[in-house]
Amino acid sequence: MKQTLGFTLVELVVVIALTGVMIAVATPRFANGDIFETRGDAGLLSSTLRYAQKTAIAQRRDVYAIRNAAVTPNTVRLCFDAACAQTVINPETGAAYVFTFSKSVSVNAFNNSLGFDSLGRPIPNESANYVVANKKIGTQSITVNIEQDTGYIR
Structure with a gap:
């Protein structure tokens, strides 16, 4: 009797069916962009804060990251004063530097008007943090910390 190498039709159908089931189960997890x-x-918040710090050092003046949830929710605006009378210009757009968070993300700030002085230290000189959390997935949150004295952002 001659022995043939290969797979039977039944084996191929079972493998294709199992692969289809695995794809159907795994795809929604990867397609969901909330995470x-x-x-x-x-x-991006860390990058915005670093940009504010580097702008303060480069221009030798205070720069503030203003988060006013009542006026403009889910935004951080970079300004040269705490009242936000003069805004930092975004070099990419030429307009005021405003970072807008995604709709599914909420931000809780320790200090809504954190600033950096000309040496890159935080104003006021105390540690601060921003907690970025997902509104849909309550268990996921990421904290952006700003250290006292050095202004190190992590």
Whole structure:
């Protein structure tokens, strides 16, 4: 009797069916961008705060990251004063530097008008943090910390 190598039709159908079931179960987990939005917004918030700090050092003047949830929810605006009379210009757009969070993300700030002096230290000189959380997934939150004295952002 001659022995043939390969798979039978039944084996191939079973493998294709199992692969289809696995894809149907795994795809919604990867397609949901809520987890990525939270991490992305936390990273962009860190970058915005670093930009404010570097602008303060480069221009030798105070720069504030203003978060006014009552007036403009889910935004952080960079200004040269605490009253936000003069805004920092975004070099990318040429307009005022405003960072807007995703709709599914909420931000709780320890200090809604955190500033940096000309040496990059936080104003007021105390540690601060921003908690970036996902509104849909209550268990996921990322904290952006600003250290006292040095202004180190992590």
